[in-house]
Amino acid sequence: MMITGFFDNIRIATTQLFSNKLRTILTMLGVIIGIASVVLLLSLGQAVQSSITAQFEGLGASLIRVSSTSSDAPLTTTLTDTLRTRLTTASYVMPQTSGNYSVVYNGDEFSVGVTGATTDYLAINDRSLTGGRFFTEDELNSSARLAVIGVETAENLFDTANPLGAEIRIGTVFFQVIGVLNDTGGENDDLIVVPITAAQTRLNATRTNSGEPVVNTILVLAADNNQVDATTDEVTTVMRQVRNIGASDSDDFRVFTSSTILDTLSSTIETITVFLGMLAGISLVVGGIGVMNIMLVTVNERTREIGLRKAVGAQRWDIISQFLTEAVVITMLGGLIGVVIAFGGAALITTLVSDFNVIIQPSSLLLAAGIAAAVGIFFGVYPASRAASLSPIDALRYE
Helix, strand or coil: CHHHHHHHHHHHHHHHHHCCHHHHHHHHHHHHHHHHHHHHHHHHHHHHHHHHHHHHHCCCCCEEEEEECCCCCCEEHHHHHHHHHHCCCEEEEEEEEEEEEEEEECCEEEEEEEEEECCCHHHHHCCCEEEECCCCHHHHHCCCCEEEECHHHHHHHHCCCCCCCCEEEECCEEEEEEEEECCCCCHHHCEEEEEHHHHHHHHCCCECCCCCEEECEEEEEECCHHHHHHHHHHHHHHHHHHCCCCCCCCCCEEEEEHHHHHHHHHHHHHHHHHHHHHHHHHHHHHHHHHHHHHHHHHHHHCHHHHHHHHHCCCCHHHHHHHHHHHHHHHHHHHHHHHHHHHHHHHHHHHHHCCCCCCCCCHHHHHHHHHHHHHHHHHHHHHHHHHHHCCCHHHHHHCC
């Protein structure tokens, strides 16, 4: 009996809504916009997080980066050698310089990130070559003007021509291209790698007060994925000892892994997504107020009907459930249209933005349904209660 009454309420609600289509659409508009915004923003947040996760996974889970946070205590090659000697859980320790430079070939000029590294670059970054070779230890020691370039850099500078053996100008210095790195499908494909000694002597001659070349970063590769935390702790301990940092003093350096950065970014993205979702929720509040307003109008329009139903035995709950059902049907239908719009927006963004896949998750659909129903119930309770509280005699007299 209860189930039959429920479906009867839905049938009556649907009939009432479609009897005035324009008013129903205008009432649902706020709910439609709110649900579409919330679902799409949540999906965008998840897509951004997935994209960033994929990029940072490419940096290597076992790779640890050390940088200085004090201009008075920069990182040096000597410090790198000390770490290499004293770390017991690291397989590689490599100094690295980096900077953006103007790179010119055959009149074409591009701004490219140039990395100064040692012969351990391929191993520590899990990279390989698609052509040519990497520079040798002897060439590193002699500060040879040699360059290994990414596939995107090769395409920008040489188009379809063979880059091997060509000379490119980095800043004001000419370097010979001897190799091309493998294609990773990311930002790491637009770069140039040169011997760190050449970078320090020919591109950036920054020195410490004692005249020692400065490095931007020290890369440490843990011997095993399960030892990353242990290696990170060991690096921190050695760095504090070498720099004579007291037990109560703060570090003048930073040790971080890809997972550290990823956790921070993920937390930030989640916070921004929730904040934007709350802003989008304002549309739902506006839509809910519209639903309440139209339901109050409906109660006035159907006062005689309410009185007649009460006169033939309808109980208070029967009236409440009828008008509450109508409010929920309005918001659920608006929510459904909003989800369809969100799917369309996700498909459009995925099509327009390369390497960015926006997927509407099932959890977002459940959230949309829950929000739509909640809005309908919350903003439909008062009109339904008002309808149920009408006196049958007064209602039947209403003109």
